[in-house]
Every structure is written in C-alpha cells, then in structure tokens.
Amino acid sequence: MYFFTDNYLPWNECETLMNEPIETDVAIVGAGPAGLFAVFELGLLDLKAHLIDILDRPGGQCTELYPEKPIYDIPGLPTVTGQQLTDRLMEQIKPFSPQFHFGEMVTGLTKCADGRWKLTSDAGTEIVAPVVVVAAGGGSFMPKRPPVPGIEAYEGRSVFYAVRKMEDFRGKDILIAGGGDSALDWTLNLAPIAKSLTLVHHRDGFRAAQHSVNRMRELVDAGKVKFHVASVKALHGENGVLSSATLAGADKQEFQVAAAAFIPFFGLTMKLGPIADFGLKLTDNLIAVDTAKFESETPGVFAIGDICTYSGKVKLILSGFHEAALMAQAAFHICRPNDRLRFQYTTSSSNLHKKLGAS
Amino acid sequence: MKIIAKDREGNEHELEGRDGWTLMEILREGGLGVAAECGGACACATCHVYLTDGWYEKLPPPSEAETDMLDMALGVEPNSRLSCQITLDESMDGIACTVAPE
DSSP: OOOOOTTOOTTSOOOOOOOOOEEOSEEEEOOSHHHHHHHHHHHHTTOOEEEEESSSSTTTHHHHTOTTSEEOOBTTBSSEEHHHHHHHHHHHHGGGOOEEEETOOEEEEEEOTTSOEEEEETTOOEEEESEEEEOOTTSEEEEOOOOOTTGGGGBTTTBOSSOSOGGGGTTSEEEEEOSSHHHHHHHHHHTTTOSEEEEEESSSOOSSOHHHHHHHHHHHHTTSSEEEEEEEEEEEEETTEEEEEEEEETTOOEEEEEOSEEEEOOOEEEEOGGGGGSOOOEETTEEEOOTTTOBOSSTTEEEOGGGEEOTTOOOOHHHHHHHHHHHHHHHHHHHOTTSOOOOOOTTTOHHHHHHTTOO | OEEEEEOTTSOEEEEEOOTTSBHHHHHHHTTOOOOOTTSSSSOSOTTEEEEETTHHHHSOOOOHHHHHHGGGSSSOOTTEEEGGGOBOOGGGTTEEEEEOOO
C-alpha cells in the first residue's frame, strides 16, 4: 500500500504530449466502484466509455484505502474486500472494453463548438464526448504535504512526493520522511547512489515491512544511512533549491542536516482539485444533481457516487450503482438523440447476452 | 458527556459526546474539519487529533494498528491519536483534544 509508481506525479512538472483527441460516447472521471459500474450500465446501452483516474489502478478508495478490509453492505455479497469488489467489477465490465487512462489528473472541461465536451488531463490526454460523468469520490488522491513552512516553494525542484528517475538523486544529500513501505523502500533503493541519506520518522518503529526495516537498520549500523527520531521543522535554501533542513528530535532539540532533496512519504489524501474550477454548481464541494438523471445543472455533465449530492444522499457504494444506472438511461438520449432506448433485462435478453459474451 | 475540542484556528468548542460513538464521529458532526476519509476504518490517518489535559495518559494505549497508521499522519506528537479509534463512554466525560493540521 502507498507505494508510489513512477507515473504518479501530481505535483511535478509533466511533459505535455499533444495527442489526437479521443472521441467516445462518455468520458468518466474516476475509476472507483461508481465509475466502473457506470461502464456496465452504459455498455448495456451500447455506449462506449473512457475513464481517467489519478491513481495507477482501478478501485479508487476501495483499493487505495481498504483493499483488504471487508465490506458488508454490497447487496448479494455478504462480505467482499475492497480489492475483491474492484476485481469483480473489472471482470463484469470486461465485455465492454473500457479504455483506462491511469495516473492522470483531469485538468480541464470545455465545451466544443459542436456541443460536445472536451476533457483534458495533465498528461495531455484529450477526450471528446457528448457526455461527461464525474465519479470522482472525495476528489483526487494527492500526496499529503507535511506542515513545513514554505515547502511549496521547493516542490518540483527539491521536494518530491515520488521518485520518477533514481538518477536524478545520484550524488545528492537526500532526506526522506515517513515510516511506511514507500519511505523504507526508497531509503534502501537510494542509499547506494546518494551522497548521504537521512531518514526521519516520529518514532523508532515502522509500519513498513519488517525485512525492509531490518535492512535499513543494517545500513544505519554500517554508517550508510542516518536515522533520526525527529520531525522536519524548516527547510533552507534559495530559489526552490534546498540545501539543508532543521529537524527537531523527541527532546525538542533542533539540529540541521544537509538536504538537497526532501522526499516525504505520508500517503495520500483526497482533494477536489481542478474539478472545483469546471464551473459546475457545487454544494459543500459536492456536485449538485437531480435524482432522475444524476445530471448536474450543466447539461451533459453528470455526477454519481460520493461526489454528487441531492436531498437524502447517502454515501454508500450501492447508491453509486443506482446512480450509474439512471445516469446511463439519460446519457443514452444525449448520445443517441435519434434512437429509441430499448429497455431490456440481462436475464431475458439474448441481445444483451451476446454483448456480455454469455450466449 | 462533554467533549472539549479545539479546531485548527485555535477556537474551543464544547460538543456533546455519545456513549458508544467514536470521537471522530462527534468531531465530524460538530464541523471541526476532520476529514476522516476512510470513514473510521483506521486506514487513512485523516482524523488525527492531539489529546490534551492529560487525556492521552487516561485512555488505554492505542492498538498496534493505530500506532502503525499514525505513521501516515502529519505532525505526530507523543499525544497523537486517531479519533476514529477512540470509542466514547461515560468515563471520558470532559475529554479534551486539538484537531491536528491537515
């Protein structure tokens, strides 16, 4: 858990690749349970979907926060873990071949001249579709930023929340903060190429895997890694280039360590992010929708799952499933204005059986 | 049962606790800005508080799972707890806490 992958760099400068816009029926923001099940409901109506998610895998909160914890209130599944539910949803939607864009954050939503929407991501992906579905849960998962004054000024140049290229850290004084697997794994990986490596954690105990902790302690004993039970109080440098950091130990005594790069690993937290600037009507940072279609006040833009709000809304996965089903019916009329929606049951329709690969 | 909670701006709030509820639930309902993203599963560390006025010592110590999860919290101090892991009962009348920075 909490292992940052190389393509996950929300606060770093990403190269913008200008790809050809992708044209599809529905662009879905978020690949959590609501977004995934939306693919199924849309697929039954022959609507194709592309999904964008800031995480590097499907499942949203289910796989990021509680992959191994059981969920007890999914109808028909007395107990299922976050990971199992995600795996089953992925299996269920496979016949509809959804296209995923992982490790990307949506940055813009604009109206095209022909009335369709264009959704853009920080990786340069552009999706043009008549319908956009925001299924973004509590927002984008972003790295937790330590409460160190002025840290923003160093982000991207000296402060990183992930390691993209190890070579960028060669020969540098590296400061890593945290006690989870990411902090320990990168301590072990970067120590051999660093000029110096200092690990700082608030206690002499770690939630990381024991074998990683043991290896770290061996490196400390060999003088190759410095470990302090302390917290980072201040960063020092110029123009975003870090030179040292002030740490405070358990006894509140402050001291300085050399640091050209600071990599804090405290996991992720949810922030609404650029969606807040899409011009959608928000109520307490949630998207207001009607309960017949789950469409926002902006025509063609829908919201389902935890991110939508309406009178009586309950934030449950099963609510997201219901919202996805009704959204799909409404989306059909926008995507296929000249066609008649034929409502069919999966139990009895041979036409649906063919789509599902069941016949 | 009274809960004395200080928000991030330093304002003190007196909240009514409920037997069997978690401290996180009371703080969230009281609008103290506790995110509690995982909903109380000890899986996100966004309900982090500092227990004050000697309350850290008065309560049973945190479980290993909570101690491990605190590794993902910011600004951890010796009196840090995850408020979703504190289930209130009458013996906690007057419990005092400060919401940790985001």
